[in-house]
Amino acid sequence: MPRAEERRGGVLSTADAWWSRAALGIFVHWTPASVPGWAPPRVPADRLPAAARRAPLAWTPHAEWYENGLRFPGSPVAAHHRATYGSRPYAAFGGDFQDALTGWDPAGWARAFRAAGADYAVLVAKHHDGFCLWPSTITNPHRARWHTRRDVLGEFAEAVRAEGMRLGICYSAGLDWTFDARPIGTAAHARAAVPRGDYPAYAGAQLRELIRRYRPDLLWNDTVWPGTDTDVRGLTEYYRFAVPRGVMNRPLTPYRSLRLPGAGPPYGLTPGDGSGACHHRDSPPSGPDPVRAGPDGGGGRLLAVGPRGEDATIPGRQLRRLEEAARGTGPGATSG
Template sequence: MVASWWSRARLGIFVHWTPASVPGWAPPYVAPDELPAEGRRAPLAWTAYAEWYENALRFPGSPVSAHHRATYGTRPYTAFGGDFNDALDSWDPAAWARGFRAAGARYAVLVTKHHDGFCLWPSEVANPHRTGWHTVRDVVGEFAEAVRAEGMRFGVHYSGGLDWTFDDRPIGTAADTVSAVPRGGYPAYADAQVRELIRRYHPDILWNDIAWPASRADVQRLIAYYRFTVPHGVVNDRLYPYTPMWRALRLPGVGALYDRRERRTVARGEGFVPRKPPYYDFRTPEFARCTGPDPYEITRGIDHSFGYNRNSPPEAFLGRDALEALVRETAAEGGNVLLNVGPRGEDATIPAEQRLRLEWLAELARRDGQSQTMSKDRPKFA
């Protein structure tokens, strides 16, 4: 049974903030069946998820590649890591936390390492492929302290299933995603980093993404360590253990069958709901509603991306009525909403379009009497 504090939370804030937030660009969302032929063959190269920028660069014909050539020339993606670190001088985690709390959030989950492998803490577990590929400032620790100071719970997101510093093959389809889970030294690396996060920060939520690169027994041991260290903690539903069968998805015929099934699911408008792994506390439908008896958390962006996308058109953003309905209806059904913000990489601020939605939620919380820390003024976000 999921922890009672999580069941009562109703609203959490997700934060995707990576070196991809510096270019902060992806093409607007296009329905899969409306993509050009090249996009239909490799839809993840045309994704509206701006945090997948580095992967989209590996497809010469993708919109991201065209944008990058026109804007940055031959500058490598790794250069954005330095820009990201430089911008941290102006970051104010306390202001973020105050704004999240005012919006009615009861917890906040920070992406500590996304698929590009960049760590938001100075990890003692060295990356053997990209030296210094992390923040100098302890972003995870400072964020955790700020969030907890506002009375919220703190969670860590970690991309266990993908790390492009260990396997940089282009990922164009769902089958490519599963077959690209790194092997070799990566399982030990990921296990050591997640244990470091648990040991250092005692996160209330352990939020893994995509899958886990090791066996079911390894997953069980990792969760046991987490539950021993953080007895009140909760685990999401994406710690799906590695199986050698995933390698078969690299075969053209097998991969095509898998992708065809995935395309049918998206075309029916069902969104993305992870398969159930052996161990989990709550489900995480992505840009989708959820059915069934399990505790669940709808996770989605304010627009069609998670990372900051300066190219999102106005119509991509949730309207006020839709946002309020999402939060209220999900709460009435007993679920949570994990609403994402994607800060800018160049100055460590939350974009105006996203700040406005948080302010709407603050007004909703004030009307519903849910916020205990609201001042009479509108919340200020950095």
């Protein structure tokens, strides 16, 4: 019987890793899309209008896809945006997001997560809109300074680790709308929109920067990897060298995926009520359901938290869910 600290092939096996003992995680999705915080309500497929059936991702109830919805003039997002913001571009929300950081309390977030019984917390460092929550030194050639001036990820990492939790970083490698802005209406469109050209090198450099700076205990690649199998192997080896006890995910997505090798979460994030993980003003008061780990075990449950973009606070209904988890009465509650 191998000892708990024994390594296999230079990386801990799933059974031996900290991951196998984790009971609850917090997944924080916080981007400029959190400023409008809006998406259309979930509608059964057979009740969608004809245009939505041809381009269902333009009608998605996930608020983090707000920018994509704007690219379809007839979509609910486009109608909402015209009525609420006029012709204001999506990129302007980046400035609102930056301004709200003056009131951000990362230590308070971390205390709430730990009080709920969380063993780890994951922050989306870059989602599909390409906005980075750290002052990356890797220049985006298509949207200058499309990142926070403040090291949000670094402060988040310091806060969660100070509370005794592990750090997870989620990075959208498969889609970046600053490199490929074509409207995505279907899974086929999404596959075609994985950026090529100079993007794989950009994503690889950013991922290495994240590993080098923050040493994440959990490294989560969103959707696919845009480069080659050789790129994937090189990044995997770099991560395993930098974080020997780190865990990498195997993302489950609707797209044909190059899967990162290595032990990791047996699921992708799919909140049960269909409202996505980003802040949604009109989502049901109960909020999204926690994600359960799959049959491989490990990771426990993952509770989605979507902070507000305009004031950097966690909505009251989500704080109540964290309090319920702490009392052992809510859907995020754990035992044992």
